[in-house]
Amino acid sequence: MSEYEHTCMIRGDGGRTIRAIxxxxxxxxxxxxxxxxxxxxxxxxxxxxxxxxxxxxMLTLTLRxxxxxxxxSRTVYAEVxxxxxxxxxxxxxxxxxxxxxxxxxxxxxxxxxxxxREAYQGSR
Amino acid sequence: MSEYEHTCMIRGDGGRTIRAIxxxxxxxxxxxxxxxxxxxxxxxxxxxxxxxxxxxxMLTLTLRxxxxxxxxSRTVYAEVxxxxxxxxxxxxxxxxxxxxxxxxxxxxxxxxxxxxREAYQGSR
DNA sequence: CGACGTTGGTTACCAGTCGTAAGTAGCCGC
DNA sequence: GCGGCTACTTACGACTGGTAACCAACGTCG
Numbered sequence: 001m002s003e004y005e006h007t008c009m010i011r012g013d014g015g016r017t018i019r020a021i022x023x024x025x026x027x028x029x030x031x032x033x034x035x036x037x038x039x040x041x042x043x044x045x046x047x048x049x050x051x052x053x054x055x056x057x058m059l060t061l062t063l064r065x066x067x068x069x070x071x072x073s074r075t076v077y078a079e080v081x082x083x084x085x086x087x088x089x090x091x092x093x094x095x096x097x098x099x100x101x102x103x104x105x106x107x108x109x110x111x112x113x114x115x116x117r118e119a120y121q122g123s124r
Numbered sequence: 125m126s127e128y129e130h131t132c133m134i135r136g137d138g139g140r141t142i143r144a145i146x147x148x149x150x151x152x153x154x155x156x157x158x159x160x161x162x163x164x165x166x167x168x169x170x171x172x173x174x175x176x177x178x179x180x181x182m183l184t185l186t187l188r189x190x191x192x193x194x195x196x197s198r199t200v201y202a203e204v205x206x207x208x209x210x211x212x213x214x215x216x217x218x219x220x221x222x223x224x225x226x227x228x229x230x231x232x233x234x235x236x237x238x239x240x241r242e243a244y245q246g247s248r
Numbered sequence: 249c250g251a252c253g254t255t256g257g258t259t260a261c262c263a264g265t266c267g268t269a270a271g272t273a274g275c276c277g278c
Numbered sequence: 279g280c281g282g283c284t285a286c287t288t289a290c291g292a293c294t295g296g297t298a299a300c301c302a303a304c305g306t307c308g
Contacts, residue, residue, distance in 0.1 A: 255304100274284095
């Protein structure tokens with residue numbers, strides 16, 4: 001029963017709360033960037049190299065969203081060349097454990113999912 | 125140090141694996157539907173009512189994806205009126221704990237995030 | 249003293265995805 | 279036969295993500 005209470009937590013007010021948050025943090029890049037920043041503060045270009053496949057635009061947009069939501073801090077050093085460092089805030093840090101839980105699940109089940117996917121393709 | 129090893133798990137092969145899975149399960153509706161189905165098998169219309177805001181099309185598409193990925197099973201009863209029941213597979217069930225972790229985090233931090241969001245709006 | 253490179257972006261444009269609304273098919277009660 | 283119920287499917291417009299090119303400040307090289 002306690003398990004159901006927990007899933008009620010997800011569905012809560014009809015899922016509106018969760019859906020709103022999920023829309024924000026659960027896009028393709030957010031968790032990846034948060035995980036990368038867990039190593040310590042990074043500059044824009046380093047981040048760009050460490051998250052393969054992301055474009056500058058998406059990196060900028062995702063970082064802006066994270067900054068707006070108070071999950072990362074953005075520090076500009078008025079030097080030459082300009083330097084901008086991004087780091088996790090305490091709130092951002094607190095996202096790491098659940099992100100790890102999801103990542104662990106993904107790694108554990110990816111083979112099964114890919115298999116199902118191909119089987120479905122064949123039998124469609 | 126062990127915490128960093130775990131985040132390495134997320135970043136893994138440059139995050140490609142995680143990103144692929146996140147693309148699939150981390151969209152707006154998937155976690156919500158999985159959480160709703162944790163209560164037991166449900167019919168299409170019940171699901172439509174229990175997940176407020178979802179359109180028929182999105183429900184159909186999301187369920188197809190979940191079925192393809194082997195997370196839910198789809199059972200058609202050739203009755204009148206027609207009845208289609210959706211239920212979680214064991215793999216689908218196993219997604220519940222990490223989903224709860226994320227949902228718990230979301231609920232815990234939503235107020236902080238919303239506050240940051242509005243503060244940012246003001247100071248932009 | 250002007251062209252070039254580096255950093256951290258922004259802008260324009262295009263393709264794919266999402267959401268809304270309407271249509272479909274089989275069968276039932278009226 | 280007509281509308282209604284269930285479980286979709288389709289058409290179409292809006293929004294979002296991806297690619298690529300451009301921008302601004304400043305130091306350095308020729």
